[in-house]
Amino acid sequence: MSTEDRDVGARGRSERHLVSSTPAQPPVSDLVNMYRTMLTVRLADERFMRGLSRGEFPGFYFPVHGMEAAAVGVIAALRPDDYYVTTYRGLADVLAKGASLAAAFGELLGRVTGMARGKGGVMHMADPERGMMLTTGIVGSGTPIANGLGLAAQLRGDDRVTGVSFGDGATSIGALHEALNLAALWSLPVIFVCHNNLWGEHTPIDAYTRTGRLAERATPYGIPGVTVDGTDVLEVYASAARAAERARAGGGPTFLEVVAPRILGHSFGDTGDYMDKAAVERARANDPIPKFGDWLVAQGHRGRDELDAMRAQVIDEVERALASAVNGASLPVDELYTDVFAPGVDTPR
Amino acid sequence: MSTEDRDVGARGRSERHLVSSTPAQPPVSDLVNMYRTMLTVRLADERFMRGLSRGEFPGFYFPVHGMEAAAVGVIAALRPDDYYVTTYRGLADVLAKGASLAAAFGELLGRVTGMARGKGGVMHMADPERGMMLTTGIVGSGTPIANGLGLAAQLRGDDRVTGVSFGDGATSIGALHEALNLAALWSLPVIFVCHNNLWGEHTPIDAYTRTGRLAERATPYGIPGVTVDGTDVLEVYASAARAAERARAGGGPTFLEVVAPRILGHSFGDTGDYMDKAAVERARANDPIPKFGDWLVAQGHRGRDELDAMRAQVIDEVERALASAVNGASLPVDELYTDVFAPGVDTPR
Amino acid sequence: MTTTQTTQTTQTRELTFAEAINDAFDIALGSDPTVLLLGEDIADPPGGVVRLTHGLSTKYGTQRVRATPISEQAIVGAAIGAALGGLRPVAEIMLMDFIALVMDQLVNHAGKHRYMSGGTSHLPLTVHTRIGHRRGAQHSSSYEAWFMHAPGIKVCVPATAADAKGLLLSCIFDDDPCLYLEPTPMVRSRGRTEVPTGDYRVPIGQAAVPRAGSDVSIITYGQQTPAALDAAAMLADEGISAEVVDLRSLVPLDHQTVLTSVAKTRRAVVTHAATRFAGPGAEISAMINEELFGQLERPVRRVASASTPVPFASSLAQAYSPDASTIAESVREVVR
Amino acid sequence: MTTTQTTQTTQTRELTFAEAINDAFDIALGSDPTVLLLGEDIADPPGGVVRLTHGLSTKYGTQRVRATPISEQAIVGAAIGAALGGLRPVAEIMLMDFIALVMDQLVNHAGKHRYMSGGTSHLPLTVHTRIGHRRGAQHSSSYEAWFMHAPGIKVCVPATAADAKGLLLSCIFDDDPCLYLEPTPMVRSRGRTEVPTGDYRVPIGQAAVPRAGSDVSIITYGQQTPAALDAAAMLADEGISAEVVDLRSLVPLDHQTVLTSVAKTRRAVVTHAATRFAGPGAEISAMINEELFGQLERPVRRVASASTPVPFASSLAQAYSPDASTIAESVREVVR
Ligand SMILES: Cc1ncc(C[n+]2csc(CCOP(=O)(O)OP(=O)(O)O)c2C)c(N)n1
Ligand SMILES: Cc1ncc(C[n+]2csc(CCOP(=O)(O)OP(=O)(O)O)c2C)c(N)n1
Ligand SMILES: [Mg+2]
């Protein structure tokens, strides 16, 4: 986990990140919490897909395997009262923002125990009490909305920051560009977090753009464009902390490209057999979780046995949360017609 | 009309255009034709607005005063069979592309003699026989369409180029960015012509973006972004000729920012009283038409008396074309229901 | 069923339709610091291309009355986010044709958010735009029917200055996304009528009956309301008593007022400036037929704009939309 | 009124709905060099996310079967431009919810262009997309009613494999912009039925009558067609003879077939998977009432999805859309 410049290895081009060599580093307890969150995300992700493959429950799902550091590193650098907007591939963001495993599983399964009581589902996990304000299933559409959250904070004069994550493929969507221009113009406290996993569904990045480094897209708008290794949680944390500091101080938005190559298919059931095997193997070998775990051990922050114990605990938590969701009640049918409008306003029949 | 680098003076920043110093220069007869077209545009624009103010006819209109060189310089560098897509502020483009004055006035007035038989009107002048394929009234929406024309030519294997003009304000629209990325990816033979008049309706450019030079927006997509002085028709011509050559040779798109400060209001009836008076006066003093006329005389290409005679001729042409439009018939009312679908397909009643 | 309904005051002053809208914005901005206006060219000058927000950025500052780039998606997205962040944003989109650019933000995001969040969050935002301009195919359209078929969005279309104010204030202070549509002929009209002063609200979802009658019900809204009233006046001279129902809101739709009127008159003509095919009139006609089957003397008639793009040529533009005499002619056929 | 109509051939082979679509693309690409396919992930692999274009980029090359960036506006814009440039492009938008992103290109540009150009140019393009997925509020919607109210665009929704092929080929070779909608349950279905080989066309604007009956007409299209047929079969056991009209096209709408059927049965139930309020059924119901007033035994009923966002929870998703028994129940009420 050095913090010098390095080749992030994406797309075989030499893309060097722009992070300075003086990162913020959180206290040890926070580091351990970050590790624990990454582990929780990983185990929840794996367990949910295992349930799907075994037929424990029906459903669909967008894996976050491999992007644990990318998601957790950013959100760990934010405050609990900061706002966040994410996508269908949002489990890591949602858990990092503090949502409970049970509420997340509940929503994935469409149960009353879900954070949206099962009405939103896989692509719409939101937990406004924890600042997880909105999850969109439409590629790129969260970015203009993040600006509005940033604007609300700016007008109120509080120093809340808004983060919004989106995939690399979302950089081809017009709404993002409108959002970047507006965020720059109004110096909004927004961090545009591009989770670059080098794929948009079945299409590799080189097949959909000639842009070398996606963060370059931000520059002409007057927004700093930073690219970091998304498998290195400390590097991600450091760059997000700088972006947040800048935003809080009124310095405006940052575009943070977090490169973490995709390891699995686009969604559960997609084997990813069209992906280059060697590249996938390289990404797998560069797993952010053991990398961070080894570092914690090497630094003497935790012992190997402590991490093993933590793993056992998290497995247990995941298991119990999933069980609560599987056994959770379904919404009564008359709720079909509620929540279209405010209570008391009739839904047209 | 030198071709060295110069300060285009836009927005008080030092913006230096990127044109090399070896421009193509057309034969004298073409130069004179360009001058004649610019003059025709100017006189048609003025005459139409005079008709509106005098109450000769009702209507609305978007002046092109001051952008004659910007429009004519680009289109003169294209072939007659090249495609073009323009906007509501399209009279200069449309006439430069070869449409008749009578058909243009006819459309502005909604007469059967109009190029769309009066059904499209001011914002939708199209003359597909002359390659003027589509005019949009929606800011920015022509750019993705231009890509399709470029794609058609590319797939057919002919070497037609497509030009698409849009205002500086259109650079804030998402569709443009989607179009730029796709054009670059597919190396489409498209020239994105940004008519930068420094205003989007009542909003000056500095109030809607922090981008210093709009052509910079193209760079991250892998598209050369060129900025030229839009009051210097030879400079515009030279850069457009290079862009066209590049596109024809399979080199892909160019973003050509043509800076020609707005002199009048946004539309007929807008006095532009909110614009900086000194800036308007500077722009007025830098009128592209006398500038080019003086150059033609200085070079000995035409005498002053010849230009004066041309002016008298053009005034006469404009007058006769406008009269033909004013006296043109209106479409019979049953045409309300035709042209919704192909002939023979009923319009729902 | 009410013609007007006042929450706090009965004092009035004479305002144009546009001034009434401006007054509503002024009152909202003045009374609630969370109200925020954003849109292209809405700050002074010019204070909106048709001056609906004139003077407001000067009075309340350009932080709260914000001119934006030409970025419709960013505008509506910012309004959604601001609503989510606790404000009451009002976004101006210049014309309803440009609403086509924001269908994703409006329909997929604003309209669905309360539902998708299981009621844990909601979006108190207003988008206002203009319909019925006469500027050809891309600047004149009326697509309110799309939003009747896009769950989660309320739709209001005022026809009088008082309703313009009262509905707009209701939209701004409503806790759901509201689409507020201004008919261009009214926005352009110079005539002044009485408008209650202060924080006057017209409840969303309540139709008005600006003219009572017994022979036939003319159901309408927006720019066709005065046309319907003119038609009713013409018909009165012929001894036909027409009741005019001004819906004012399309979502929620005031079924009760419509059905009460038609149950009484047993004849209905629905008229609007939106195109006919699959327009708002289709729902209203279908609903009347469902609820009053067997009680009608004549089929419900729809009198609407041609199901074509808006033509530019004035000869066609005249024929495109129904006027008072077209409405009257349809009424005669129904009453005859 | 025809159940099927063959232009050149009567040979058939058994295909799934998805295979029939793939076959239509294959034939179009093979027979006309101006046909061009573009959309996200449509090239091999995977040949479309639901494999509708599987194998085609391999066979015809990635010049003519082009995968695109995630840029819906650029995709539809490119299709419009390509059509203007003399090609017959077919753009795939993955799901109809994403059509919200291209309303400007589709409605303002594709739909209005022939009219705005005074008939001097036209746009032979097809946009195809999927409706009725079960993936929550932003991935499952059916907005075909918007396009019934957007002049200049034809709308087709096949319900059988043969119609899927025949309508798609008609759309591709039509000279107007066509929106072709694939109901997800059919796309996913593994069952094979007879599909004519070769360049088989089903005329746009002609309904089919897959089941004749005398007591009631069930008017439907798309994924509700098999539900309506199931309902008709159930009702037959109870002695109720239901005729099923599968509209196949919504624009142009085959008024004649609908009216002939309802004039005979004097009772109509309209059912669709789109939401009820201001949905396609509103137009159809209004039209039937206008044309057959006084000839109906009962009011026209609409049986449609709830006017809510599409819920995720399976308990609600079940209740959201009507099935065969819901339809049958409505028919019983109308016949009783
Ligand atoms: C506007 C839009 N177009 C298409 C889709 C279908 N889709 C869902 S995810 C996806 C790929 C997105 O790629 P990327 O942005 O890189 O995010 P990732 O899935 O890799 O995390 C696509 C095309 C969508 N949801 N929204
Ligand atoms: C999408 C869209 N938004 C708003 C408008 C209204 N409008 C018409 S012209 C214009 C200004 C455009 O500025 P610019 O692109 O610089 O072109 P210019 O008018 O200066 O030539 C605006 C906002 C529109 N036509 N389309
Ligand atoms: Mg990706």
Ligand SMILES: [Mg+2]
């Ligand atoms: Mg401009």
